[in-house]
Amino acid sequence: MIEITEVPSPFCGIGTDDLTIRVDGILLKVIENGCAVNTPAFEQPITDTSARVDGKDVSLEVAVAKAAELLIDTKLPLIGGCATDVNGMRGLLALADRCGAVVDNMNFTGARNNFLALQDSGWMNTTLAEVKNRCDLLLVVGTDLESFAPRFFERYVWNKEAMFVEDTRQRSVIYLGKAPSGEASKSPNGQKAQVMECATDDLPEVLAVLRALVKDQQIRATSVCGLAVADLQVLADQFKAAKYGVVTWAAGALAFAHAELTVQKLSEMIKDINDLNTRCSGLPLAGKEGDQTANQVCGWTTGYPARTRFSRGYPEYDPFLNETSVLLASGEADALVWVQAFNVNAVPPETTLPTIVVGRSGMTFAKEPAVFIPVGTPGIDHAGHAYRMDNVVAIRLKKLRDSGLPSTAEVLNAIEQALQVK
Amino acid sequence: MLIKLTGGTVYDPASGVDGKLQDIYIQDGRIVAKPTEAVVDKEYDLKGKVVMSGAIDMHTHIGGGKGNIARTLLPEEHRNDPVHRSDITRSGCGHAMPSTFVTGYRYAEMGYTAGFEPAMLPVNARQAHMEMADIPILDKGGYVMLGSDDYLLRMLTAKKDQKAINDYVAWTMHSAKAIGVKVVNPGGINAFKFNQRKLDLDEQNCYYGVTPRDILQVLATAVKEIGVTHPLHVHGCNLGVPGNVQTTLDTIQGIGGLPMHLTHIQFHSYGTEGDFKFSSGAAQIAEAINKNKNITIDVGQILFGQTVTASGDNMRQHANHKFASPNKWVTMDIECDAGCGVVPFKYKDKNFVNALQWAIGLETFLLVDDPWRIFLTTDHPNGAPFTSYPHLIRLLMDRSFRNEVLSTIHPEAQKMTTLASIEREYTLQEIAIMTRAGAAKLIGLKDRGGLSAGNWADITVYTDNNDRQKMFEKPDYVFKDGQLVVVDGKVVSTKWGTTHVVQPDFDPSVEKGLKDYFDRYMTMKLGNFKISNDEITEDGRGSISVHPLKGDVA
Numbered sequence: 001m002i003e004i005t006e007v008p009s010p011f012c013g014i015g016t017d018d019l020t021i022r023v024d025g026i027l028l029k030v031i032e033n034g035c036a037v038n039t040p041a042f043e044q045p046i047t048d049t050s051a052r053v054d055g056k057d058v059s060l061e062v063a064v065a066k067a068a069e070l071l072i073d074t075k076l077p078l079i080g081g082c083a084t085d086v087n088g089m090r091g092l093l094a095l096a097d098r099c100g101a102v103v104d105n106m107n108f109t110g111a112r113n114n115f116l117a118l119q120d121s122g123w124m125n126t127t128l129a130e131v132k133n134r135c136d137l138l139l140v141v142g143t144d145l146e147s148f149a150p151r152f153f154e155r156y157v158w159n160k161e162a163m164f165v166e167d168t169r170q171r172s173v174i175y176l177g178k179a180p181s182g183e184a185s186k187s188p189n190g191q192k193a194q195v196m197e198c199a200t201d202d203l204p205e206v207l208a209v210l211r212a213l214v215k216d217q218q219i220r221a222t223s224v225c226g227l228a229v230a231d232l233q234v235l236a237d238q239f240k241a242a243k244y245g246v247v248t249w250a251a252g253a254l255a256f257a258h259a260e261l262t263v264q265k266l267s268e269m270i271k272d273i274n275d276l277n278t279r280c281s282g283l284p285l286a287g288k289e290g291d292q293t294a295n296q297v298c299g300w301t302t303g304y305p306a307r308t309r310f311s312r313g314y315p316e317y318d319p320f321l322n323e324t325s326v327l328l329a330s331g332e333a334d335a336l337v338w339v340q341a342f343n344v345n346a347v348p349p350e351t352t353l354p355t356i357v358v359g360r361s362g363m364t365f366a367k368e369p370a371v372f373i374p375v376g377t378p379g380i381d382h383a384g385h386a387y388r389m390d391n392v393v394a395i396r397l398k399k400l401r402d403s404g405l406p407s408t409a410e411v412l413n414a415i416e417q418a419l420q421v422k
Numbered sequence: 423m424l425i426k427l428t429g430g431t432v433y434d435p436a437s438g439v440d441g442k443l444q445d446i447y448i449q450d451g452r453i454v455a456k457p458t459e460a461v462v463d464k465e466y467d468l469k470g471k472v473v474m475s476g477a478i479d480m481h482t483h484i485g486g487g488k489g490n491i492a493r494t495l496l497p498e499e500h501r502n503d504p505v506h507r508s509d510i511t512r513s514g515c516g517h518a519m520p521s522t523f524v525t526g527y528r529y530a531e532m533g534y535t536a537g538f539e540p541a542m543l544p545v546n547a548r549q550a551h552m553e554m555a556d557i558p559i560l561d562k563g564g565y566v567m568l569g570s571d572d573y574l575l576r577m578l579t580a581k582k583d584q585k586a587i588n589d590y591v592a593w594t595m596h597s598a599k600a601i602g603v604k605v606v607n608p609g610g611i612n613a614f615k616f617n618q619r620k621l622d623l624d625e626q627n628c629y630y631g632v633t634p635r636d637i638l639q640v641l642a643t644a645v646k647e648i649g650v651t652h653p654l655h656v657h658g659c660n661l662g663v664p665g666n667v668q669t670t671l672d673t674i675q676g677i678g679g680l681p682m683h684l685t686h687i688q689f690h691s692y693g694t695e696g697d698f699k700f701s702s703g704a705a706q707i708a709e710a711i712n713k714n715k716n717i718t719i720d721v722g723q724i725l726f727g728q729t730v731t732a733s734g735d736n737m738r739q740h741a742n743h744k745f746a747s748p749n750k751w752v753t754m755d756i757e758c759d760a761g762c763g764v765v766p767f768k769y770k771d772k773n774f775v776n777a778l779q780w781a782i783g784l785e786t787f788l789l790v791d792d793p794w795r796i797f798l799t800t801d802h803p804n805g806a807p808f809t810s811y812p813h814l815i816r817l818l819m820d821r822s823f824r825n826e827v828l829s830t831i832h833p834e835a836q837k838m839t840t841l842a843s844i845e846r847e848y849t850l851q852e853i854a855i856m857t858r859a860g861a862a863k864l865i866g867l868k869d870r871g872g873l874s875a876g877n878w879a880d881i882t883v884y885t886d887n888n889d890r891q892k893m894f895e896k897p898d899y900v901f902k903d904g905q906l907v908v909v910d911g912k913v914v915s916t917k918w919g920t921t922h923v924v925q926p927d928f929d930p931s932v933e934k935g936l937k938d939y940f941d942r943y944m945t946m947k948l949g950n951f952k953i954s955n956d957e958i959t960e961d962g963r964g965s966i967s968v969h970p971l972k973g974d975v976a
Contacts, residue, residue, distance in 0.1 A: 006947045017950045086552055087961060097513050119497060122750040122764075124740075128945045129545075129757040133572075134615065161942050163572060163758070164629070243617070274740070279617050281755060299490045300522045300553045303500040303515035314504040314513040315521075317497050383960070385552065392487050392756050394548045396950055396957065 003031060008395040010085070010379045011041040011342060013287025014128065014149045014156070015388035015395050023401050028380065035150035044344060046361045046403055048374040055368045060406060060414075067356045067371045068418035070335055076311050077101040078333040080324045080348065081340040081359075083290040085384030085397060088408030089297035089306075092339055095416040096310050102333065103298060104324045105306040106346060107291040110252025112319045114284050115305055116260035123267035124274060126246060126281035127390040132156045133163040135171060137242035139235070140193075141249040141266060142177035142203050146184035148250055148285055149389075153184040164244075172242075174235065176210075177203050178253070196235070198225045201256035204265070210236060211269040214276075239273050239280060250285040287389035289342055296387050296394075324349060341375050341408045358411050361403075376405035423463045424449050425904065430468030430883060433850050434475065435859035436872030440851045446473065448879040451904040455875040468883055471898060474854045475873050476535025476880030478861040481655075481685055481720050482802040484525055484557060485539040485550035485564065488732040488762040491752050492519040492803070495764060496730060498748075511913055512558075518729045518766075518803045526558035527913045528809055533882030533897040536561040536919070537808075538865065540604055540655060540685065541734045543567050545757045547598035548953055551921065555964050559907050561880075563865070563922035565602035565655045566594055567734055569637045570611035572758040573939055575630045584643055585929075591644040592928035593936070597952040601865060601922050601969065602652035603645050604685075606734040607659055608634035611761040614737035621737070623659050623672050634659050635676050642680040648926035649971035651866025653681030653718065658690050661738045665694045667703025674710050674717055683864070686722025686801040688783040696838055698774055702782045705840070708789030711796070718864055719790070720797035723783035723814055724776065725806035730766045733804065739763020758943065769806070777835035781828070785839060787818055788846045793855040794863070812895035818848040819890045867922060868969050879904035918963040925968055 001024045008017035012035065019042070020032035026046050030039045051063035058066075071077055079096055082089065082105040096103045105111070117123065131138070138157060145152055153173075162168050173185050173193040177200055185193035198206055202225035209224045213236035219229050239245045247266055254262055266282065273280035286292050294306035302308050304317030320326070327333040328351050336355045338348035344362040348355055354370045357363065361374035378384035379397030384407070387394050425448040432444040447454045447462075483489050493500070500515035505524045507513035514521030520528060529537060537557075542550045542564035554562040568574055568591065577587060591603060609632055610621040616629050623634050642654040658673050660666040670690040674682075684690070693701035711717055728747075733739050736753040740763060743751045747768040755761050769776040783805070790796045798815070802808040817824050821844075828841055836842070848856075862871020869877050881901040887893035896911030905917050933948065940948040958964040 006949055008946075008950055015945060017946050090556070094512070097507050115494070118750075118752070119495060120750060122495065122746075122752045124753045126755045127757045129759070129943070130615070130755045132945060133758055133943055156945070163576075163943055244615070277617070279615065295494070296490060296549070299493050300556060301512075301514065303493045303519070303521045304497055305494060310507075310513060313506045315500075315515065316504070317500075383956070385548065385957075392543075392546050392549070392754070393946070394552065395946070396548070396954075 004398065004400055007400065008379065008397055009038045010386035010395070010397055012037045012149050012151070013285065013389045014152055015393055016151055016155065017395060021400060026401050026403050028400060037150055041342070042380065044360070044362055046405070048361045049404065051373045053371055060373065063371050063373050064411065064414045064418055067415045070354045070356060070370060071099050071415070072419060074099065074335045076327070076333050077335040077337060078324060078327050079103050079337045079339060081106050081338045081346065082294040082306055083343065083346065084293070084339055084341040084408040085290065085378035085386050086293055086297055086394065087384055088339070088341060088378065088412065089294055091409040091412030091416065093298060093301045095412050098416050098419050100311045100313070101337070102309040102311070102322050102327060103306055104322055105291050105294040107252060107289050108305070108307045108319070109323065111286060111291060111295065113251040113254055113259040113263050115319060117264035117267055121264055121268060123282050124270050126283055127392050128156050130281070131246055131283060132159050134165065134244040135246045136165055137172045137238055137245040138174070139245070139247045140173070140175045141247060142200050143248070143250040143253040143285060144178055144181045145248065145285070146180060146182050150184065158188050172238065176206065196227055196231060198227055200254065203254065204262050206232070207262055207265045207269070211265055211272065214239065214269055214272050240276050240278060242280070243278060245273065245280040246283050247280070248283040248285055283390070285389050287387065289346060290386065292387035292389065292391055296391065328353070339408060341377055358408060361405055373411050374405060375408050375411055376403055378407070381405050382407045424457065424460050426462045426465045427468050427473065427881070427883070428465055430471045430473035432473045432873060433854040434873040435851060435855045436862070437874045446873060446881065448901065448904045451879055453873060453875050453877045453879050466899065470886065472850065472884040472886050473873070474882050475858045475871055475877070476882050476900065476902065477533050477857040478871055479529070479534055479537040479799065479802070479808060480797050480861040480865055481540045481799045482537045482808055483539060483541065483732050483804070484537050485554040485562065486542055487546045487549055488734070488764055489519055489553070491762070492730045492732045492764045495750060495752060496766060499728065510916060518807050519732070522553055522556040523558060526560050530559040530900055530902065530908050530913060531911050532809070532811060532895060533884070533900050534560065535880040535900070535902050536870065538562065538601070539564040541565070541567050541606060542598060542600060543734070543756060543760045544571070544594055544598045545759045547600070548957065551599060551953065551958055554921070555958065555961070558916045559902050559919060561919035561922060563601040564598070565604040565652070566598040566600035567604050567606055567760050568594060569605035569608045569641060570760050572612065575609065575612060575627065575632055578632045578636060578640065579630045584640065584647070587640050588644045588648050589928040589932040591641065592648045592926040593932045595650070596925055596928070599921065599923050599953050599958065599966070601924050602650065602655050603641060604655040604657065605637060605641055606657040606760070607661065607737055608637040610634065610659060610737045611734060614740065614761065615755050619737065619741065621659060623669055623676065638673065638677060642677055642682055646680055649973050650924055650926055651969070651972055652864060653683045655683045655685055657685050657735060661689050661735055662742055664692045664700045666690050667693050667706055670707060671710055674714055677716070679716050681716050683718045685720050686799065686804065687719045688722045688724065688779065688786060688805070691782050691786060698834065700775055700778060701838055702778060702785060704782045704785035705789060708786060711790050712792070718795045720799040721783050721786050722799055722801035722805045724769050724779045725800060725810045725813065726769050726771045726776065726780065727806065728768045729803045729806055730764065731804040732762070732764045734760050734762050736761035736763040739765050757945070771831045774832045774834050777831035778838055780831065781835060781839035781841050784817060784824065784841055785844065788844045793852040794860045796856060797861055797864070798856045812891045815853060815894045816889070816891040819853065821845060821847050866924065866969050920965045920967045921958055922967050922969060924971060926971055
């Protein structure tokens with residue numbers, strides 16, 4: 001039995017790397033600094049150690065050969081999930097390139113709200129250490145931040161010391177849209193976050209008014225979607241008075257049509273504030289299920305984010321047409337490869353297509369896939385790299401135990417090799 | 423296997439060989455002396471061909487977060503240049519900010535065998551190395567960025583001595599796996615976070631009271647004292663600001679004889695004369711370079727067309743966002759470490775400013791006397807994509823072609839440049855110095871950039887052609903570590919290059935202060951911040967090549 005300290009997590013998206021984990025054979029126990037997201041993800045037991053073909057245990061070699069056989073004559077295989085580490089994504093993209101597949105990260109439909117805004121007008125963003133040391137005003141838009149990342153406030157807002165904020169307990173935290181589900185946003189001196197509650201799908205209207213107020217436009221209405229315009233005016237003035245305001249949102253939480261326009265409005269408002277003689281930055285929340293990792297690696301390998309097809313021999317990005325559900329519903333896809341090394345509950349979508357699952361050990365299926373290859377989890381069973389929410393920082397994941405499970409990269413490289421030989 | 427390259431005309435400035443007929447032998451990846459008995463396994467007849475070592479791009483943005491932001495920002499740009507996969511190459515995209523695989527293929531197809539990322543943030547170095555690990559064929563390396571990081575500025579405010587700073591710089595180089603140190607808008611990226619929008623050489627950071635001059639002084643001293651061959655790599659203050667020629671001259675004077683490399687100096691050579699209050703400072707800059715032997719420069723030539731600018735200098739990128747074309751842009755503040763800014767640009771020959779920028783770059787090339795102290799760059803992709811190098815070489819080597827292009831640019835810009843009267847044409851040997859021997863010497867690469875026995879066999883073979891653009895865009899053969907990778911300008915096989923680093927000594931107690939700082943203010947543990955060798959080598963493709971420090975016994 002050993003205890004490993006300073007363990008980084010690929011699960012929570014905010015790059016916590018101070019966990020202490022007790023390792024007893026293949027059993028893990030989070031001893032220190034766990035949270036509702038990380039602890040169960042680390043402690044998930046290994047159940048499957050053998051690959052299966054049609055539900056029967058087989059060797060890894062047989063499963064790899066069967067996967068290659070299923071893929072060899074396909075016209076448009078679909079590689080979904082895409083939840084793995086950097087090397088896993090490298091293997092995944094090499095396989096996709098070889099067999100002309102579509103690559104689609106499972107969080108992309110949410111992330112699309114950010115990508116469409118970024119690719120249309122850009123943004124001014126910041127990273128977690130800047131928030132920790134500079135932020136004096138935090139606006140949380142449409143997102144329950146503490147259920148997304150339970151330790152966000154403890155690590156980056158209520159940190160005892162900051163280089164440029166005299167008393168971190170005095171930071172202003174304001175929720176717009178959804179109210180927080182718990183108390184994490186309450187300051188250590190008891191100050192509760194201000195909540196300006198409105199329905200999530202009212203945010204476009206509310207933010208249009210907020211941006212207008214930031215730009216000193218006249219608003220005749222006195223209230224918008226139940227919020228007093230006077231209160232929004234106070235918020236606009238707070239941003240102008242703040243030294244380093246930060247606006248955060250989770251693109252996936254903005255679950256209404258054309259939420260990309262709301263992300264764009266926020267991002268343009270942030271740019272406006274930077275033209276009013278102060279600083280302000282955006283902080284999109286993400287980093288779950290390997291989403292940032294998938295988009296980063298696909299970005300440097302193809303030029304595009306992780307909703308890209310290779311069916312014509314070169315990468316083509318389409319944030320709508322390359323969506324897993326669209327390709328399954330239309331019948332365009334003719335095989336499904338589901339790659340998910342982090343989360344046993346993120347199972348492949350229902351389909352009658354031949355399905356190959358390269359998944360975390362412990363995954364259970366309503367319908368047994370043609371091929372199931374259990375893989376190790378990056379940061380538990382093998383070393384690796386994962387990107388956290390702010391994209392700049394790739395964390396170095398540690399190997400904590402010897403489970404004998406192969407990595408995603410090993411499995412996908414083997415399938416790609418098998419296709420090369422055929 | 424013994425390979426013989428027979429009868430080529432060799433340009434090898436590293437050995438003082440200038441256009442001499444010579445045979446070259448390759449064995450086990452390296453160039454060897456003529457063996458006395460061994461049988462030649464493969465011979466290439468290079469009669470009438472020009473032979474140089476593989477070219478080295480000493481300043482090219484090929485790895486790191488800002489490049490990936492640039493890629494993500496511009497899907498419409500990639501759609502114009504899709505790159506098919508083949509049996510031996512991966513698919514991807516090209517033009518302004520190509521995918522990693524295409525970057526490697528296209529560099530190799532122009533005869534380049536190494537490229538160096540000049541703006542590797544310590545906290546983003548992992549990404550830079552991971553991206554560069556996916557660039558095939560090329561060797562690579564990075565200059566780690568310091569100067570706007572709060573740790574250094576706190577040290578300066580606390581009046582830490584030079585030795586403490588040297589230890590921190592050396593530690594950072596180890597941690598980030600770097601071969602050089604760069605400073606970008608010294609202290610300016612930091613000042614932008616405090617809402618300062620400009621920072622002159624002697625202007626104080628409003629929080630720390632430190633000036634860019636102070637930062638340049640301590641960093642240039644540190645780089646020299648810890649024995650790093652590549653001088654401090656400086657992207658100066660006031661990039662793109664009319665009148666910044668004076669800032670640049672003051673920067674040269676202010677460094678007091680310490681070795682210093684001024685990068686993309688074209689963007690820092692602007693005067694304020696003329697009707698448009700924008701003029702060329704190239705002559706003054708060239709005169710200062712010619713006089714001050716401690717200074718080296720690369721040009722950062724702009725060439726007309728669409729590109730994207732990706733820089734650590736978020737202060738200046740934010741100021742220039744109004745020129746974004748298409749109109750979308752990104753800036754980031756990054757981890758109390760640095761920042762970045764990505765702004766797409768379309769340089770137009772009929773735009774007065776762009777046209778004069780073009781002329782200023784060329785004037786600089788032609789007025790600086792010593793080709794060992796000036797380097798051929800477009801600051802890829804900021805001035806133009808690296809694929810425009812053959813065109814740039816033709817502009818330098820062919821006066822009539824140059825003047826032909828000059829006659830087509832904005833007429834007022836033609837009046838504001840002395841370019842038409844400059845007769846100089848670069849020779850093949852001078853091109854070989856700028857893009858090979860000089861670059862290897864500047865970076866401190868052992869066994870690269872030359873063709874004498876003992877060097878790695880990175881070799882490019884061209885067909886002599888008066889149209890220098892045609893000549894340099896399509897080499898007959900390129901060998902990387904002795905392996906034939908390109909024939910007739912097309913990749914025929916691929917391999918993985920190495921990562922070049924230096925490892926200067928530091929006092930291990932430097933980590934005491936760093937650990938305390940990381941625990942209190944950073945978002946990761948010190949131990950998780952440092953990049954291990956494994957991270958570069960564990961996939962079986964990468965390798966690390968450690969180069970000597972100054973003062974090491976050769």
